[in-house]
Amino acid sequence: MNDMTIPNPAEAARVPPPAPLGMLAELTHRCPLSCPYCSNPVELDKRSGELDTETWKRVFSEAAAMGVLHLHLSGGEPTARKDIVELTAHAVKVGLYTNLITSGIGVTREKLEELATAGLDHVQLSIQDALPDTADRIAGLKGAHEKKRIFAGWVLELGLPLTINAVIHRANIENIEPLVNMALEFGARRVEIAHSQYYGWALENRRMLMPTREQVMRAAETVERLRDELKGKLVIDAVVPDYYARRPKPCVGGWGRQSLNVTPSGKVLPCHAAETIKHLKFDYVTERSLPDIWANSSAFEAYRGTSWMKEPCKGCPRKEIDFGGCRCQALAITGDPEQADPACSLSPFHAKIVALAIKDAAVDQTDYVYRRFGGVPDPRVTVTHNNAPVPAGPVD
Amino acid sequence: MTEVSSDATPSLPRGVRLRRDEVRNQWLLLAPERVLHPDAIAVAVLERCDGVRTVSAIVDDLATAYAAPRETIETDVKAMLADLANKRVLDLG
Numbered sequence: 001m002n003d004m005t006i007p008n009p010a011e012a013a014r015v016p017p018p019a020p021l022g023m024l025a026e027l028t029h030r031c032p033l034s035c036p037y038c039s040n041p042v043e044l045d046k047r048s049g050e051l052d053t054e055t056w057k058r059v060f061s062e063a064a065a066m067g068v069l070h071l072h073l074s075g076g077e078p079t080a081r082k083d084i085v086e087l088t089a090h091a092v093k094v095g096l097y098t099n100l101i102t103s104g105i106g107v108t109r110e111k112l113e114e115l116a117t118a119g120l121d122h123v124q125l126s127i128q129d130a131l132p133d134t135a136d137r138i139a140g141l142k143g144a145h146e147k148k149r150i151f152a153g154w155v156l157e158l159g160l161p162l163t164i165n166a167v168i169h170r171a172n173i174e175n176i177e178p179l180v181n182m183a184l185e186f187g188a189r190r191v192e193i194a195h196s197q198y199y200g201w202a203l204e205n206r207r208m209l210m211p212t213r214e215q216v217m218r219a220a221e222t223v224e225r226l227r228d229e230l231k232g233k234l235v236i237d238a239v240v241p242d243y244y245a246r247r248p249k250p251c252v253g254g255w256g257r258q259s260l261n262v263t264p265s266g267k268v269l270p271c272h273a274a275e276t277i278k279h280l281k282f283d284y285v286t287e288r289s290l291p292d293i294w295a296n297s298s299a300f301e302a303y304r305g306t307s308w309m310k311e312p313c314k315g316c317p318r319k320e321i322d323f324g325g326c327r328c329q330a331l332a333i334t335g336d337p338e339q340a341d342p343a344c345s346l347s348p349f350h351a352k353i354v355a356l357a358i359k360d361a362a363v364d365q366t367d368y369v370y371r372r373f374g375g376v377p378d379p380r381v382t383v384t385h386n387n388a389p390v391p392a393g394p395v396d
Numbered sequence: 397m398t399e400v401s402s403d404a405t406p407s408l409p410r411g412v413r414l415r416r417d418e419v420r421n422q423w424l425l426l427a428p429e430r431v432l433h434p435d436a437i438a439v440a441v442l443e444r445c446d447g448v449r450t451v452s453a454i455v456d457d458l459a460t461a462y463a464a465p466r467e468t469i470e471t472d473v474k475a476m477l478a479d480l481a482n483k484r485v486l487d488l489g
Contacts, residue, residue: 019419019420021431065419066419067419067420069417069424069426070426099428121410121411121426122411122428159410160411161409161411161428189411189428189484190429231398232481234484235484
């Protein structure tokens with residue numbers, strides 16, 4: 001009898017996690033814009049390391065079979081991939097709801113029409129501001145705003161539903177109403193007023209992006225009022241700025257619980273910023289299947305559920321509501337990814353995050369560190385900024 | 397609140413899909429960044445929202461199919477359609 005395999009109690013008790021609802025496919029990190037709040041990591045994947053067409057198609061098939069519903073085709077700029085139409089058509093074929101998250105730059109009308117014919121479900125277009133000059137300066141590309149306006153027109157002509165996504169920060173927080181009006185004018189059915197989340201490039205630029213608490217309060221009132229006024233015409237979804245919050249956001253709906261993220265090189269992450277947690281080991285779709293990674297990857301297991309928690313999360317009645325907030329933010333502010341998200345007022349680090357926000361909001365500077373390949377420029381290299389719109393690409 | 401006329405011809409716009417989820421064994425209404433869970437009655441209504449049939453015809457059809465009082469069905473269907481139109485996942489036509 002001793003030779004019989006006795007199930008390891010931990011293994012036997014392990015229930016496979018429910019299937020994810022959404023997948024973010026970062027098809028490429030290449031992008032014509034250089035927005036300083038980009039959620040991509042500071043170290044971007046190069047084109048030479050990107051997954052090939054067949055691998056992405058296999059990943060989409062696996063995602064659909066395991067129960068993923070929404071596929072977000074993102075980047076960088078996803079249309080920078082030559083195979084974007086083929087990839088979209090395949091995703092549609094396997095039953096995924098396809099959402100193109102685009103800057104609208106570098107996409108021809110012909111390409112968009114091919115995507116529409118391939119069955120693309122929805123387009124999400126980013127807008128940097130309601131004023132063209134500021135918008136172009138934020139995007140780091142002169143003329144970008146006008147190109148976006150033209151692109152939005154094509155989306156409408158082709159009968160595709162449109163969402164406008166506006167990342168909100170100090171330079172445009174006073175322009176929420178004009179931004180919402182612009183979304184209406186563009187023919188959007190939905191607008192995302194998404195306050196910048198401070199990871200990746202946004203964390204590098206926090207001093208240049210952070211609004212004051214008063215600005216955030218006013219912004220929330222504006223959103224509430226507009227939501228009421230535009231009911232039935234435009235859906236307004238808001239992503240809150242959590243440095244000034246009392247309760248943390250349920251980041252990605254709970255770690256390894258609802259969504260996953262595949263990077264251009266095929267690394268599978270529980271969220272955008274997970275790579276900042278250095279001790280985690282991530283798996284690649286080129287080495288393991290997507291369902292295997294979702295169920296068994298140590299990086300997904302690390303903070304899935306609530307058993308990893310310590311106080312104040314462990315005994316908190318909200319632990320199944322917000323799942324302790326964001327692990328990456330806990331790490332960035334407290335140095336420990338198992339801490340409660342400091343956005344929570346119960347965190348011993350809450351005063352610290354509020355103080356950081358107040359300090360950064362008082363900085364009178366807008367010399368952004370623009371998103372670029374090769375990471376953040378060496379501070380010892382002098383960079384001259386003249387506050388004028390800068391051309392695409394590296395700005396130093 | 398959106399008023400739903402009996403003559404309206406509701407339909408699901410592009411970007412909104414009613415589909416069966418075989419993995420979870422349930423019906424879903426998929427919309428941008430949204431997953432709605434229609435119950436059996438809601439599915440019956442949504443399946444009839446083809447942009448051709450009027451609300452009035454849909455109500456008649458359901459009253460027959462479910463052998464239920466027409467007035468009750470009409471109130472429920474109109475409330476549901478108004479809610480979905482406010483969420484921008486249904487065109488009233």
